[in-house]
Amino acid sequence: MTAHPLSALLSANPVSVPVAASLAEVLALMAAGHSSCVLALDSERRPSGIFTEQDAVRLMAEGKTSAGLHMGDVMRQPIFAVPADLDTRAAYRLMADHGYRHLVVVDSEGRLAGVVSEGDFLRETIQRQRQAMERAQGQVRGLRQRLQNFSLMEQVSDAIFVADAESTAIVEVNAQACRSLGYAREELLALKMLDVSTSISDFAAWKTFRAAIRAQGQLLIEICQRRRDGGVLPVQINARLTEVEGHEYVVTVARDLSRIREQDAQLRLQAHALNAAANAIVITDRVPRIVWANAAFSALTGYPLAEALGRKPAELVNSGKQDASFYQRMWNSILAGEVWHGELISKRRDGSLYDEELTITPVSAEGREVTHFIAIKQDVSARKAVEAALRESEESWRGLFNSITEAIFIQDGEGRFLDVNHGTEQMYGYSREEFIGQSPEAIAAPGKNGQEQLADHLRAVLAGGTRKFEFWGRRKNGEVFPKDVWLNRGSYFGREVIIAVARDITQRKALEDELRHLAATDPLTGLANRRHFLEQMALALARQQRHDTPTALLMLDLDWFKRINDQHGHAIGDEVLKHVAGIMAASLRRIDLLGRLGGEEFAILLPDTEARGAHEFAERLRQRIAIEPAQTPAGAIPMTVSIGVTPFAPRESGLDAILARADRALYHAKANGRNRVDLEPAP
Numbered sequence: 001m002t003a004h005p006l007s008a009l010l011s012a013n014p015v016s017v018p019v020a021a022s023l024a025e026v027l028a029l030m031a032a033g034h035s036s037c038v039l040a041l042d043s044e045r046r047p048s049g050i051f052t053e054q055d056a057v058r059l060m061a062e063g064k065t066s067a068g069l070h071m072g073d074v075m076r077q078p079i080f081a082v083p084a085d086l087d088t089r090a091a092y093r094l095m096a097d098h099g100y101r102h103l104v105v106v107d108s109e110g111r112l113a114g115v116v117s118e119g120d121f122l123r124e125t126i127q128r129q130r131q132a133m134e135r136a137q138g139q140v141r142g143l144r145q146r147l148q149n150f151s152l153m154e155q156v157s158d159a160i161f162v163a164d165a166e167s168t169a170i171v172e173v174n175a176q177a178c179r180s181l182g183y184a185r186e187e188l189l190a191l192k193m194l195d196v197s198t199s200i201s202d203f204a205a206w207k208t209f210r211a212a213i214r215a216q217g218q219l220l221i222e223i224c225q226r227r228r229d230g231g232v233l234p235v236q237i238n239a240r241l242t243e244v245e246g247h248e249y250v251v252t253v254a255r256d257l258s259r260i261r262e263q264d265a266q267l268r269l270q271a272h273a274l275n276a277a278a279n280a281i282v283i284t285d286r287v288p289r290i291v292w293a294n295a296a297f298s299a300l301t302g303y304p305l306a307e308a309l310g311r312k313p314a315e316l317v318n319s320g321k322q323d324a325s326f327y328q329r330m331w332n333s334i335l336a337g338e339v340w341h342g343e344l345i346s347k348r349r350d351g352s353l354y355d356e357e358l359t360i361t362p363v364s365a366e367g368r369e370v371t372h373f374i375a376i377k378q379d380v381s382a383r384k385a386v387e388a389a390l391r392e393s394e395e396s397w398r399g400l401f402n403s404i405t406e407a408i409f410i411q412d413g414e415g416r417f418l419d420v421n422h423g424t425e426q427m428y429g430y431s432r433e434e435f436i437g438q439s440p441e442a443i444a445a446p447g448k449n450g451q452e453q454l455a456d457h458l459r460a461v462l463a464g465g466t467r468k469f470e471f472w473g474r475r476k477n478g479e480v481f482p483k484d485v486w487l488n489r490g491s492y493f494g495r496e497v498i499i500a501v502a503r504d505i506t507q508r509k510a511l512e513d514e515l516r517h518l519a520a521t522d523p524l525t526g527l528a529n530r531r532h533f534l535e536q537m538a539l540a541l542a543r544q545q546r547h548d549t550p551t552a553l554l555m556l557d558l559d560w561f562k563r564i565n566d567q568h569g570h571a572i573g574d575e576v577l578k579h580v581a582g583i584m585a586a587s588l589r590r591i592d593l594l595g596r597l598g599g600e601e602f603a604i605l606l607p608d609t610e611a612r613g614a615h616e617f618a619e620r621l622r623q624r625i626a627i628e629p630a631q632t633p634a635g636a637i638p639m640t641v642s643i644g645v646t647p648f649a650p651r652e653s654g655l656d657a658i659l660a661r662a663d664r665a666l667y668h669a670k671a672n673g674r675n676r677v678d679l680e681p682a683p
């Protein structure tokens with residue numbers, strides 16, 4: 001059996017006739033069957049002759065007609081017949097050699113099997129080639145499909161080439177292959193591996209290469225590839241043979257060595273940097289086992305890298321000073337992919353403890369599970385010690401601050417309260433928290449302090465001066481009170497501030513008022529004493545001189561008072577003095593001023609009063625005293641007064657002149673019989 005027997009090519013039913021058939025019949029059959037030849041068959045179906053289109057053309061050329069002719073007259077014989085199992089190519093060669101356009105095919109008994117024409121051969125050849133092509137395309141498609149199924153092809157950063165193991169024609173590449181050689185995909189798919197390799201550039205080299213792959217299963221070598229721009233690219237290739245549908249391909253994975261060398265250098269640099277870092281760095285896997293640690297880690301913990309590798313950090317540094325829930329929280333956050341940051345107490349190899357600031361960063365590829373943890377540790381023992389010392393010093397400072405009974409305010413440049421002591425809380429009734437951030441306005445009695453002045457004080461103190469002033473505050477309960485304030489510039493935990501020390505002066509103010517009152521008052525009668533009266537009279541005189549308002553002065557003296565003392569004793573005399581003072585005080589307007597000038601002598605100043613009005617007032621007062629005896633333990637004691645009146649002149653030389661006139665008027669009243677009023681007009 002041949003691979004391609006002729007039988008496959010046969011037209012099924014060739015047109016055939018008996019030898020006796022008329023030529024006209026033969027021609028009609030040819031036309032009807034679109035056949036280019038007709039065979040004559042004997043009774044055994046053995047072909048005996050053949051009539052073709054060419055024969056018909058020849059008859060026409062010889063001027064013959066079909067009339068009277070039969071198949072036996074025109075057919076060519078004997079017939080050249082070939083067996084059906086003849087190889088197609090051999091049959092085609094026979095036809096070509098003899099110049100035949102048809103071949104008659106017979107079976108082993110010599111009976112007609114069919115006819116093969118030149119056209120059939122052509123059709124067969126075309127079909128065979130098409131099938132081969134389709135098969136080849138199918139193979140490539142299948143290969144591509146299979147390669148695409150390895151979606152890895154586009155995910156790896158290496159260039160991948162798939163080439164026909166025979167022709168070296170490139171049938172598939174990945175995007176990296178295009179990038180690294182600088183070709184478009186279509187351009188690469190039109191090239192051979194020999195075109196892109198400078199090291200394997202002819203078939204002899206390729207065959208050696210292929211044999212080496214076959215011998216070792218895969219081949220890992222460094223070669224050079226040629227880029228589209230002519231540049232040479234050093235690559236490390238991993239080549240394998242693969243068979244797809246009976247066809248062999250070489251799959252080449254090429255890794256850009258220049259990039260790897262760069263990355264190597266980069267990695268070495270990073271490793272150096274990590275090693276040189278001042279902070280301890282530990283990398284663990286997920287377990288977590290230590291996979292790497294830098295020199296600072298060894299220095300901090302005392303564990304050499306070799307001893308730490310493969311161990312769990314907890315085995316090495318857990319001090320037992322944190323409870324299980326602390327570590328649970330840490331794990332929860334880092335396993336969730338969050339960075340954990342905190343402080344803890346850790347243990348060195350020698351068992352000593354230290355304060356550590358720890359940051360753990362989970363490492364995972366985009367959206368994947370956490371694979372590693374990077375821990376950065378910093379020994380903060382020194383900082384902790386400083387903090388503790390600071391805390392201690394702050395505590396002792398605060399103790400001092402609060403032990404001072406005066407109110408102390410720490411204020412910033414704008415006067416805002418940064419801190420206050422207990423004394424301040426007690427003074428105002430506000431808590432420290434309520435004070436902080438507030439300004440003095442918040443605790444000022446409204447309208448009692450000059451706002452501008454306060455700002456001036458702050459400025460002056462900031463410039464280096466000191467200030468003392470009085471300030472009216474308002475407590476939380478609304479009570480308004482005076483305080484003395486001393487402002488100084490100072491320092492508060494390294495910050496330049498204003499320190500205000502305040503003392504409540506409510507009591508001192510009250511005492512001062514009391515003293516002032518005492519200094520101005522006659523203790524027996526509660527009236528203004530001589531000094532205070534004269535002071536007030538001097539002010540009234542100044543007013544009168546300025547505004548030219550009428551003012552009058554009355555001078556009063558009890559009549560025969562000595563007798564009362566003599567008769568009833570000094571104490572009763574005092575009672576009488578008080579009684580008369582009471583009547584006088586009750587007779588005055590609010591603007592009038594009454595004073596006891598001494599002994600049993602009184603004076604009354606009447607502003608806005610003419611001489612006549614003053615005289616009338618004095619007369620009414622005299623009468624009233626005369627009819628109201630003093631009620632004393634010694635019984636009712638009647639009493640009279642003499643009164644001298646004088647108005648202020650438009651231009652007075654001084655108090656003495658007025659007092660002298662009033663005195664003279666009083667003297668006249670006495671001299672004229674007492675219990676009367678006398679007036680000396682202004683000069």
Ligand code: GH3
Pocket residue numbers: 557558559560561562563565569570571572573574577598599600670674
């Ligand atoms: P007159 O003024 O009418 O001429 O007679 P008089 O008796 O009031 O005379 P004089 O002014 O000389 O006497 C004043 C007396 O008043 C003398 C003194 O003992 C008495 N006296 C002065 N101050 C006080 C005092 O504070 N209490 C008492 N009980 N007597 C006083």
Ligand code: MG
Pocket residue numbers: 557558559560561562600
């Ligand atoms: Mg008298």
